Amino acid sequence: MMENPALCMPFGVDIDLIKGAMGDPDRVIVRKASNMIGMYADEAALSRLIEHGDPVHYEVFEKAIPDVEGHLIICISKLYPGKVGEEYYMTKGHYHMVAGTAEIYLGVAGQGFMLMKTSDGKCVAEPIRHGRMVYVPPYWAHRSINTDDVPLVSFCVYPGGAGHNYGDIEKEGFPKRIFNKHGVPVTQ
Ligand code: S6P
Numbered sequence: 001m002m003e004n005p006a007l008c009m010p011f012g013v014d015i016d017l018i019k020g021a022m023g024d025p026d027r028v029i030v031r032k033a034s035n036m037i038g039m040y041a042d043e044a045a046l047s048r049l050i051e052h053g054d055p056v057h058y059e060v061f062e063k064a065i066p067d068v069e070g071h072l073i074i075c076i077s078k079l080y081p082g083k084v085g086e087e088y089y090m091t092k093g094h095y096h097m098v099a100g101t102a103e104i105y106l107g108v109a110g111q112g113f114m115l116m117k118t119s120d121g122k123c124v125a126e127p128i129r130h131g132r133m134v135y136v137p138p139y140w141a142h143r144s145i146n147t148d149d150v151p152l153v154s155f156c157v158y159p160g161g162a163g164h165n166y167g168d169i170e171k172e173g174f175p176k177r178i179f180n181k182h183g184v185p186v187t188q
């Protein structure tokens with residue numbers, strides 16, 4: 001008889017709320033400037049960054065939770081401070097592969113925005129910071145943007161089996177960007 005793929009043992013994990021790190025992650029995804037080609041408005045500024053050290057833009061710390069319906073996937077997202085030209089560091093952004101699945105982001109440290117959009121053109125930039133939760137409803141693509149000078153750390157929870165659809169957002173882009181203009185975040 002086939003074993004149920006959703007079965008697993010209970011566990012706990014330490015989360016360092018100051019450093020923005022998971023105590024014992026099973027997987028760490030690291031995205032550098034060179035993984036962000038095509039995402040920022042100023043492509044020449046991104047090329048210069050890649051040539052000058054290719055800095056890490058963000059890391060995602062995950063536990064190995066079965067990626068199937070019934071589970072809740074958790075992760076810590078740590079988005080470093082920085083700018084590409086005048087545009088703040090951000091994540092690639094994605095829809096979920098199963099588009100009708102939501103996600104919760106709890107701001108742990110730093111501050112910035114969760115930029116969210118639908119395929120029919122709605123777009124919302126919701127502030128996220130320590131102690132603030134952002135709800136990403138089903139069908140909304142989402143991207144974190146760090147407007148602070150310390151890492152923006154979030155704790156994320158989303159349904160097992162939701163998956164990531166990067167292809168559609170790479171084609172569509174987001175209708176808004178957030179730039180540092182004379183020291184303050186400006187949405188354009
Ligand atoms: C997963 C969740 C986060 C992001 C992470 C990195 O559904 O939204 O864990 O994966 O913030 O962003 P991205 O767009 O590169 O996956």
Ligand code: ZN
Binds near residue numbers: 095096103142158
């Ligand atoms: Zn997501």
